Structure formats: C-alpha cells, structure tokens
Amino acid sequence: MTDALLETRALRKAFGALIATDTVDFDVRAGETHAVIGPNGAGKTTFIKQLSGELRPDSGQVRFAGEDITNLPSQRRSREGLARSFQITSVYRDFSALDNVALAVQAHAGHSFRFWRPAREDISLTRPAMQVLEKVGLGKRTAILAANLAHGEQRQLEIAMALATQPRLLLLDEPVAGMGTDESKRMIELLATLKGEKTIVLVEHDMDAVFTLADRISVLVYGRIIATGTPVEIRANQEVRAAYLGEDL
C-alpha cells in the first residue's frame, strides 16, 4: 500500500477482558476522506486515540507517511502533521477565538521560549490565525471568548485550530456531535470545502455527514473492522446492515 498516508497494522488494544481494538488493519490514502463508523461502544474513540497518540496500543503498528509513529506522544504526532479535533469540544475557553487559533499557529512556529514580545501583537501569528478563522466562518467572531461562542461555533473553532497547524491529515472525532440541524448542515458544508484539500479521517455517527463527505468508509464493530469500501458498497453490505440492526443507512 504505497499511497497510504496513515496506516495501522494488526493494531490491538484491550482494557482487561474487553478487546476495544482487535487486530485492526486500516489505511487512509493521501487526499481521501475516510470515515470510520460503527455502533455505540464499537471502539471508535479508542481507535482514534491510538491514531492521535493519546493511547498506546498493546501491539501492532501505526505508520504515518511511511514512518512508524506507534510510540510517539500526541504533541510529536501533531508536529509531524497529524491534527485532531475532539469528540467533546476542547478549546481554551478563557482565551478569545483568535488566541485559540494563534496559539495553534505558534505551536508550529518554532519554540516558544520567547519571554518579551507580546504574542498577541505578533502579526506572524495573528495574520495566519485570522485567515483560518475566515475560512471556517468565524471571521467576525475573533475577539469573542471561546466560552461565549455557540456550541456549533466552538466546533468550528476546533477545526480552525487543527487547520492552523497546517496538518497533512485531519483526525475529526464526531465533528457534528450534539449539533442542531442548521449547525450540522453548516459544519458539513465547511468540511466539504476541506475535502480533497486535506486528507481526512472522519469518525462520525451522523450518517448524513458520512455519506455526504466520505470517499471510503470503514465499519468498526466490537473492535474489528468488518468492512471497508465506497459509500455504495457499504450501503449494500449485508454484514454492515446486520450490525446496525436495520438502522437506515
């Protein structure tokens, strides 16, 4: 698999007797949007945490751009170009939207042992941050404290922070979770603009989002990937239908 940007080989993670990730082989091609779906408790979050570096697998390998990154902590993976958004919104609530994104820019602009110049007046940080905020549709909300943004806007802010690190791959953990219809429609539109531009791994419950955005879908059930294919193939797959017990795919 020469064109895989991110791949796992025989990835395994157990919590006691529960095997949350069971010998998973998974690959994401450069440029594609690859969705990971599965019923509740299928081990999606455990899986994505092993991709992002928050959890170490018991065995197996995670490779990114040909490098073995299995043992790299998340901050190193971020520097290698792997950015992630969290299932439960994770922003700096006491910082403004601009501060949040500027900090993500700063994190990839060399070390931060700079003690004197005010970072908020540094246009080499704020200008790219403003551009990313414009891109995700928060251009008019830059000065608002993240805590005071609407839920949907906070999710957009997360995407902005991920983009600000200029990643080669975006790991999005349920980006439309908890959103109203309008909000989730806007988020799907935003992600559609990123599609093709970025390689994306999308873990999502929302089937609208998945079938609108994904080039390929992998289905995770009880820690195993039971099928990988195009949306059309996945829709027709009997095993997948059984796993979802008649839920509308």
Added chain:
Amino acid sequence: MVAILLLLAAVPPVAALLHEPFYLDLLRRVMIFAIAAISLNLILGYGGMVSFGHAAYLGIGAYAVGVLSHHGIDNGWLQWGIAIGASALVAAAIGSISVRTSGIYFIMITLAFTQMLYYLGVSIAKYGGDDGMRLNVRSQFSGLIDLNDPAEFYYLVFAILSLFLYLSHRLVNSRFGLVLQATRLNEARTRAIGLSPYPYRLAAFVISGAMCGLAGALLANQTSFLTPEFMNWTRSGELMFMVILGGIATTAGPLLGAAGLLLLEDVLQGWSVLPKWVHEHWQLYLGVILVLVVLYAKRGLAGLLPGNERDD
C-alpha cells in the same frame, strides 16, 4: 495599578512628616511579600501549578544572605546573586520531579521538598538551628545604597517590586506566557496542537523560584534575622493566600493580596481603637474576613478595582 504604585512611592516622605517610621517598615514588608507573591502567582495563577512549598525559596534566599554574612561576606551583589542562583537551582531540582505531576501530587511533592529544607535548617546548629541567626550587617552595595537607611531600603524594594510587576506582565503575555496559560487551561488540547507542556512549566517553575529567592534575600535584610520558620509550610500557605486573596492570575493581585493580608493582621492586632476581644482573638476575625473575600469577590481584591484589567 499605577495609582497604587504612586501611593507607595509617596509613603517615605509622608511617614517622615508624620514621624511614623513604623509605616515605612510595615509597607516595606508588604512589598517584599508582594514580590514573593508575584513569583508564586506566575506558576499558581498563570501556570495552574499549586505549589505548596514556595516558602522554600524565601528560606534559601534568606539563608544565602545569612550564611555568607556569617562567614564575613557582606557583599550584597554576591549575596543576592547567590540567593537567586541557589533558588533557581533548587527550583530546577524540585521542578524536574514535581512538574511531571499535577493536582494533589504536585501539592504534596512541593510540600515534602520544602519540609525537607525546613528540617535541614532546623538541624544545622552552626547556623542557629531552630533558633535561627541574627544578621550582624545588612547586605553592602559598595556604598551605592545603604540598607540601614530606611527610606533608601524602601525605595530599593519599591524599584524591585515595580520591575517584577512589569516583568511578569511582559512574561505572561509573551509567547512563553501564552503557552504556560494554555497548559493550565487545557493540557490535552495543548498537546494536540503540538506543544509539550513539560519544558515550559519547568522553566516557569525555575523563574518563579529565582524571583522568590530575591524576596528571601530582601526579607533577611528587612528583619535582620532569619530562622527555619521562613520555610515553614504555614508560610507557604500565607503566600498562597495572598495570591488568592489578591486575585489569581492578575497583575495587581499579588500586591493587593500581600497588602490586604499583612495590613489586616496589623490592624486587628495593633489598633487601639478596636476592643480588646478583637486583639485577643485576631486570627479568628482575620479568618472570617478572608473567607468572606474569597466567597464574595470571585476574582479577589483585583476584581474590585475599577477597570480591573486581566492578563490572559
């Protein structure tokens, strides 16, 4: 903030006019503790590291002056330089272990190290052990500043306080300061955008220890006396209280907190207009006032200031 500093600058001539040199002494003490509280606010307020052992650096700074003086070295440049350097070194050693932990573990580790230093002070009979020792001569600055002159000493402490207020203001708004605050606000997010918290937190811990070491050197000169009590855990608690009372993660907070706590102590203990039952149980009334401030002024005394700027 500027208004407070102008008031402080006006104290020596006013005190001289009123023939009340005592106030000079009291406010110098307030400012020295404010410097220590500024250093603690850096890691506790901005960095979210609840150091319950910050008095260690007061002690190290004080002992640097006391021990050198004991051996006949009265040069202030050397004494204070060693006070800062030794505090930075000890902070680096304690920090390299404690900064990896957080929450209750961080509190316990910093407390444990400080108690070790406290008992070290108690056990060294040569430097007075339990009783501590007198400082025979205050630090000498080659005739440049005379610390025996109350007003000169006062203005030196005032200058250092002003400098540290400015330095900490610059620091918390720099790239370094924003990363430090980010590690407090959301560590997982900070890692996810590609930053390792450890080196930044450790650096802040060392800077804070070094600043507090200088406060210790000042304190030894202020009291002309030093004991292991400087490092007692209750002293660490007082410093923490100043930071919280003044308003955590604010520029003016540590100064307001130090002033609030020490002046209240003085008023409740000493003012003759208050009834005797207040003097006798002053700690009780102090406690009540402090609880009320913490409950009703969420951002401490700094939150009550007009304008009440906040740096983060």
